[in-house]
Amino acid sequence: MRKLIAMFLVAMLAVGMAIPAIAAPAQVSTRIKDVAKVQGVRSNQLVGYGLVVGLAGTGDSDKSTFTVQSIVNMLKTFGVMINTSQLKPKNIAAVMVTATLPPFAKSGDAVDITVSSMGDAKSLQGGTLLQTPLRAANGQVYAVGQGPLSTGGFAVGAGGASQQKNFPTVGNIPSGAMVEREVPMPFTDKNNEKLTLTLNRPDFTTASRISEAIDQRFGQITTAKDPGTVLVNIPYYYSDNIVGFVASMEELAITPDSVARVVINERTGTVVIGSNVAIDEVAVAQGGLTIKIGRTTDVSQPPSFSDGRTVVTTETTVEAKEEPAGLIVLPASANVGDVVAALNAVGATPRDIISILQAIKAAGALHAELQIM
Structure with missing residues (x-):
């Protein structure tokens, strides 16, 4: 097991294991539109409740009472009266429909919509969304969605075996909603x-x-x-x-400015260091400790014509080896390239660098915000 022995800022500071590093390039000029926006120019979220029909028996079961009630209410608008006890909605699914209305969208424009099952439907593959009003937070209808779904996945099963790709209970309809009302957007x-x-x-x-x-x-x-x-x-x-x-x-x-920051992702083992990160002079020592434990099996055989028994024994051996620690001084520098080069010179593996940076920060030598994801 590898182990970081010590880090010094006037006194030694012990550290553990760590993670890989990537240095961010120096900041360059950018456009104002990339760092700021005109106030008042914004998109709006829309949501609606609807029904998807035409499913091959993969829709909601009769246990989803809201689906049954929605079907009855829909049929009433067409003058069809039906007994809910006789309704089997396996070819229909209740869904929530969401969309984002872009700024300055005009009446008649088309927007994409996402359709998500809210019952116990197994798949929306092959279904068609019926006309669904889409409302904003103020309760007003701003778009109407309808059309065939594209799930981008499937779910099949037979004989106790099943196979699924992506999430077949969520689908998209490109340009599936028609804008009915413009949103006033004074800027x-x-x-x-x-x-x-x-x-x-x-x-x-x-x-x-x-x-x-x-x-x-x-x-x-x-x-x-x-x-x-x-x-x-x-x-x-x-x-x-x-x-x-x-x-x-x-x-x-x-040229936008930003706070000096070191971002650490411990799950992927990645470190991103901003170009304006500064570090005080600090010493780092690193060594490697390897412990090997082995087991051998031996058979103890008693002499002939004795009353002894054959016994199986296990012998354990422990071997420890420690490599010499390398000590290097990281000079005070505002150049992140110097920091990374010095850490590489001390022999730190990519997974060691995170703990080194954390220890330098704890010692007060790293002048940057340390953000762990």
Whole structure:
């Protein structure tokens, strides 16, 4: 078993085993539209309850009372009266239908929908969704979905054996919903004179850089209100072309800033180290300890014409071997490449690096946020 012997920051700090590392590249310039969005421009979630018909006996059983009730109610709208006790809904399944209404979707546009079984149906394969109103959080209908499902999987079984691929109780209908109502989406003030940029990751430095980049291009028209908000006054010469102004503004390049962070995924053994991570001078010692335990079986045979019995015995041997520890000093550096190179020089395996970084952080020598996933 390999074991990290010690790490030093003035005094030795013992550590255990660890994980692989990947260094992130240095930050580069990016567009404003990649780090911020115009406030008010957003998508909306829709949901509806419906029925899928045409299933080959893989639908809900009669134990799903809500399915039976839904079928009865649907048939009533067509003037068909039926006794619920005589209904066998195995070819029908009750489903929830979800969709995302994109910003500025117009009446008549088509959107994708996802259909998910909510009863005890075995599969929705081959089914067709009946007309289903899709509502937003305010209870208003904004789209209507209908059409044949594509499950992308299957579930078959016979004689006690079964085979399944993916999840046949969930299906998709590409362009399966028709938008019936537009969502008002104003992204400027009432006078079309101002708009607001919202940062995807609020940060004081990034907000300030966005404000500076826009001011350099269009003049003093912005105010960084807080780490997540930049107020923008629309120039008068763009009053009739606000879309063009937003497009020009979003294409401006900035260098976003971020908190120094080391992200560790212990399940996959991956470490991602930000380019602005700094480390103080610290010493690392690493050694390897191997313990081998062996067992041999021997037979003890008594002499001839004696009263003894043949006995089987087990002999255990223990062998321990420890490799010399290598001590290396990680110099104070703000370059993550130097840190990784020094850790590789000490002979740390990829799975050792996580514990080394955790120990350096505990010693106070790693100036970054340590995030464990």
